[in-house]
Amino acid sequence: MASVKCILVTGGAGYIGSHTVIELLDAGYDVVVLDNLVNASMESIKRVEDISGKKIQTYNVDLLDAKALEDVFNKHKFDGVIHFAGLKAVGESCELPLLYYKTNVGGTMNLLEIMEKKNVKNVVFSSSATVYGTPSYLPLDEKHPVGGCTNPYGKTKYFIEEILRDVCKANKEWNVVLLRYFNPVGSHISGKIGEDPQGLPNNLMPFVAQVAVGKRKELKVFGSDYDTPDGTGVRDYIHVVDLAKGHVASLKKIEEKCGCKTYNLGTGRGCSVLDMVKAFETASGKKIPYSLEPRRAGDVASCYGSTDLAEKELGWKAQKDLNTMCTDLWRWQSSNPNGYRV
Amino acid sequence: MASVKCILVTGGAGYIGSHTVIELLDAGYDVVVLDNLVNASMESIKRVEDISGKKIQTYNVDLLDAKALEDVFNKHKFDGVIHFAGLKAVGESCELPLLYYKTNVGGTMNLLEIMEKKNVKNVVFSSSATVYGTPSYLPLDEKHPVGGCTNPYGKTKYFIEEILRDVCKANKEWNVVLLRYFNPVGSHISGKIGEDPQGLPNNLMPFVAQVAVGKRKELKVFGSDYDTPDGTGVRDYIHVVDLAKGHVASLKKIEEKCGCKTYNLGTGRGCSVLDMVKAFETASGKKIPYSLEPRRAGDVASCYGSTDLAEKELGWKAQKDLNTMCTDLWRWQSSNPNGYRV
Numbered sequence: 001m002a003s004v005k006c007i008l009v010t011g012g013a014g015y016i017g018s019h020t021v022i023e024l025l026d027a028g029y030d031v032v033v034l035d036n037l038v039n040a041s042m043e044s045i046k047r048v049e050d051i052s053g054k055k056i057q058t059y060n061v062d063l064l065d066a067k068a069l070e071d072v073f074n075k076h077k078f079d080g081v082i083h084f085a086g087l088k089a090v091g092e093s094c095e096l097p098l099l100y101y102k103t104n105v106g107g108t109m110n111l112l113e114i115m116e117k118k119n120v121k122n123v124v125f126s127s128s129a130t131v132y133g134t135p136s137y138l139p140l141d142e143k144h145p146v147g148g149c150t151n152p153y154g155k156t157k158y159f160i161e162e163i164l165r166d167v168c169k170a171n172k173e174w175n176v177v178l179l180r181y182f183n184p185v186g187s188h189i190s191g192k193i194g195e196d197p198q199g200l201p202n203n204l205m206p207f208v209a210q211v212a213v214g215k216r217k218e219l220k221v222f223g224s225d226y227d228t229p230d231g232t233g234v235r236d237y238i239h240v241v242d243l244a245k246g247h248v249a250s251l252k253k254i255e256e257k258c259g260c261k262t263y264n265l266g267t268g269r270g271c272s273v274l275d276m277v278k279a280f281e282t283a284s285g286k287k288i289p290y291s292l293e294p295r296r297a298g299d300v301a302s303c304y305g306s307t308d309l310a311e312k313e314l315g316w317k318a319q320k321d322l323n324t325m326c327t328d329l330w331r332w333q334s335s336n337p338n339g340y341r342v
Numbered sequence: 343m344a345s346v347k348c349i350l351v352t353g354g355a356g357y358i359g360s361h362t363v364i365e366l367l368d369a370g371y372d373v374v375v376l377d378n379l380v381n382a383s384m385e386s387i388k389r390v391e392d393i394s395g396k397k398i399q400t401y402n403v404d405l406l407d408a409k410a411l412e413d414v415f416n417k418h419k420f421d422g423v424i425h426f427a428g429l430k431a432v433g434e435s436c437e438l439p440l441l442y443y444k445t446n447v448g449g450t451m452n453l454l455e456i457m458e459k460k461n462v463k464n465v466v467f468s469s470s471a472t473v474y475g476t477p478s479y480l481p482l483d484e485k486h487p488v489g490g491c492t493n494p495y496g497k498t499k500y501f502i503e504e505i506l507r508d509v510c511k512a513n514k515e516w517n518v519v520l521l522r523y524f525n526p527v528g529s530h531i532s533g534k535i536g537e538d539p540q541g542l543p544n545n546l547m548p549f550v551a552q553v554a555v556g557k558r559k560e561l562k563v564f565g566s567d568y569d570t571p572d573g574t575g576v577r578d579y580i581h582v583v584d585l586a587k588g589h590v591a592s593l594k595k596i597e598e599k600c601g602c603k604t605y606n607l608g609t610g611r612g613c614s615v616l617d618m619v620k621a622f623e624t625a626s627g628k629k630i631p632y633s634l635e636p637r638r639a640g641d642v643a644s645c646y647g648s649t650d651l652a653e654k655e656l657g658w659k660a661q662k663d664l665n666t667m668c669t670d671l672w673r674w675q676s677s678n679p680n681g682y683r684v
Contacts, residue, residue, distance in 0.1 A: 097508035098458065102451050105501075109444050116440065147489055152508045159447075159501050166439035166494045 006030040006076060007251065008120075010063060010111065011084030012056075013040035015195040016126065016184055018048050019244040020082060022193075025052045027248045032076055034069075035085065036062040039198065043340035047192040063107030066114070073118045080122035080254060082247055083111060086156065089202050090130075090298075093153035104156035105163075112167060121174045124250045127161055129180045129236070129264065129305055130154035138270075139306040142180070142262050150298060161262075168260035175258050177250040182236035182266030182305050184243045186325035187332035194332030195240075196339030205237070205325075208277060209333035212286040219288055221273050223295035228302055232273035236266040236304035239320035239328070249316035263310040267318040270304035275322070283326035284334070348372040348418060349593065350462075352405065352453065353426030354398075355382035357537040358468065358526055360390050361586040362424060364535075367394045369590045374418055376411075377427065378404040381540065385682035389534040405449030408456070415460045422464035422596060424589055425453060428498065431544050432472075432640075435495035446498035447505075454509060463516045466592045469503055471522045471578075471606065471647055472496035480612075481578075481648040484522070484604045492640060503604075510602035517600050519592040524578035524608030524647050526585045528667035529674035536674030537582075538681030547579070547667075550619060551675035554628040561630055563615050565637035570644055574615035578608040578646035581662035581670070591658035605652040609660040612646035617664070625668035626676070 007024055011017045012033030017040070024031050025048075033045060037060055045058050057076075061068045063085055086104040087093065093100040108125075115121060132140050133148025147158050161178050168174045185205040187194030201207040210216045224231040246265040253261060271279075277288050311317045320328075349366055353359045354375030359382070366373050367390075375387060375398055387400050399418075403410045405427055428446040429435065435442040450467075457463060474482050475490025489500050503520050510516045527547040529536030543549040552558045566573040588607040595603060613621075619630050653659045662670075 094508075095512055097505065097512050098451065098454055101447075101505050101508075102455065105443075106448055106451055109440065109448055112440055113444065152505075155504055155508070162497055163439065163443050163494075166436075166443075166497070170437055170439050 005079045008032050008078045008081045010034045013044050017084040018044045018193050019240045020247045023244040023248050033058040034061050041340040066110050078120045082124045084126045090151045090153045097152040100152045108160045122254045124177045127178045127180045128157045129182050131158045141306040175254040176260045178262040180264050184240045185237045186239040186328040191331035191335045212284050213337045219290035220293045222293050224292040226301035230272050230274045234270035234272050234302040239325045242318040249314040264305040266305040268307045279322045280326040284330040347421045350374050350420045350423045352376045355386050359426040360386045360535050361582045362589045365586040365590050375400040376403050383682040408452050420462045424466045426468045432493050432495045439494040442494045450502045464596045466519045469520045469522045470499045471524050473500045483648040517596040518602045520604040522606050526582045527579045528581040528670040533673035533677045550622050554626050555679045561632035562635045564635050566634040568643035572614050572616045576612035576614050576644040580609050581667045584660040588658050591656040606647040608647040610649045621664045622668040626672040
């Protein structure tokens with residue numbers, strides 16, 4: 001492969017997907033988006049077009065529809081795929097495990113099958129630090145044992161990683177980068193695209209932003225007696241634009257015919273819930289009322305990752321600080337209090 | 343559920359499947375067989391009909407064909423499913439991982455989805471001791487860590503176990519028995535049905551039997567310097583009819599609404615390769631020439647399981663000894679030198 005040119009982005013209308021499409025366009029790639037719009041809206045694509053000044057060919061296709069997926073591959077000659085598409089709510093995955101396995105693992109298998117058939121053997125996969133389960137040590141590096149997570153969402157990520165590793169072992173023509181995300185937050189600097197959770201947000205920062213904008217009364221902080229500096233849970237928050245740039249760096253790695261590689265995408269720094277609340281209050285000028293609640297089952301005290309390997313092998317490092325994450329998030333939330341819905 | 347009556351057996355034309363169908367019919371169950379006949383033949387079903395004196399409704403259906411599968415569920419009211427269908431060659435799974443994940447995991451997801459839809463929530467799953475990976479202690483009991491196996495075949499078994507455990511956690515109406523098989527050998531006493539590998543046998547005893555019948559020149563014994571009594575690998579061989587009876591016992595357990603249970607099905611005794619060769623020579627009166635070869639990558643020295651839990655909770659225990667295993671295998675092989683092929 002001389003150079004990766006046209007990239008299929010599955011789940012490209014979603015939060016991380018839409019930010020990545022912008023970075024890909026900026027870096028000179030052609031982009032085709034495939035999204036079933038179950039958890040995303042065409043409005044995000046329109047705004048990406050607005051930001052980038054480019055039209056984006058978008059297919060409303062579900063990965064489980066093998067026929068429609070093949071049609072997309074028949075219409076384009078892809079050089080690689082960035083695979084975001086999947087369900088992502090931990091709690092829902094415990095209630096509807098079959099839906100999660102079918103959608104995430106089944107959808108990925110369909111995708112890989114058609115990629116194999118069409119000789120498109122370069123893929124960047126949207127994995128998660130959740131594959132590490134409860135950390136045995138911190139910071140988490142890529143050699144930390146995986147597979148110990150207890151919810152179906154996390155297991156789908158782990159299963160897909162294993163499938164991709166085996167595909168690479170079986171056929172040296174495949175190049176795969178598994179990206180283990182820590183906690184993406186923030187928005188594009190334009191404030192035009194951002195995270196748009198449906199219903200109650202599953203993650204901290206969208207919840208905080210909805211409190212700031214008056215959609216939620218107060219934040220519930222789950223656990224204030226952890227063994228952390230202020231007792232609240234510590235996580236590795238990363239600006240979504242930094243994360244998106246990590247995908248572009250991964251495509252460059254794939255152009256070197258890298259085989260199967262795995263990288264953490266985080267900042268390497270842990271922040272507590274209260275650190276984040278304070279930073280958001282400063283950025284937004286809004287007071288965030290919160291209550292301290294008991295710990296939530298399945299949560300760990302601290303989770304943050306080493307990003308040395310990504311820096312060394314991808315030449316990538318997160319650049320944006322906490323204040324930027326919060327300022328950008330607030331710009332998105334305050335100008336789009338109802339997300340993409342009018 | 344007052345009593346389990348009509349059982350769907352996926353992969354019912356295969357080696358363990360066909361033996362289990364006989365035991366189910368003997369125990370008074372109605373049986374419907376579903377098999378894609380990729381690795382099995384209708385001849386085995388004809389012979390099961392011959393042995394049992396009963397007609398068996400059989401569908402040539404692939405689990406990946408969701409529509410055809412649903413048609414089968416529309417034609418019958420199943421009380422439970424015994425799920426054998428799947429690919430099973432370790433070496434092939436390393437070469438064709440996607441095929442294995444799609445067939446085994448994808449097929450099972452289709453099956454579970456239609457079961458959920460049709461309110462058939464009782465299933466016995468054909469797992470394997472391979473989910474234990476390299477033993478940390480012996481005998482392997484059901485509390486031994488799982489997930490450490492390195493080939494895609496074994497991982498499909500592990501993934502399916504995890505999916506079934508999560509399905510049971512999410513919905514208490516499901517009853518699942520995960521059966522971890524050790525090494526099934528032997529045949530029905532009639533000699534009419536048995537293991538019929540296509541091409542080079544993957545397992546020891548079919549190979550030995552083919553040497554005895556003159557189809558192969560000599561047996562290659564992989565590894566003679568293991569830390570075992572005679573230096574060759576030690577496994578837990580179980581008569582396939584004992585194994586089949588374990589499935590009937592599992593259905594009884596399911597009738598108690600057991601939730602998710604896991605049982606080893608083995609004998610609890612380890613036998614070396616040379617023990618097996620000697621036993622087969624005695625049973626068949628044939629000399630088995632063999633050569634000692636280097637160890638094969640991925641093989642462990644010893645693997646045998648504790649069967650205490652199955653005995654306690656299922657009231658099941660393997661009854662047939664090594665001589666019976668070999669005698670029955672030889673009856674099958676000598677009267678069917680080419681298996682089911684004429």
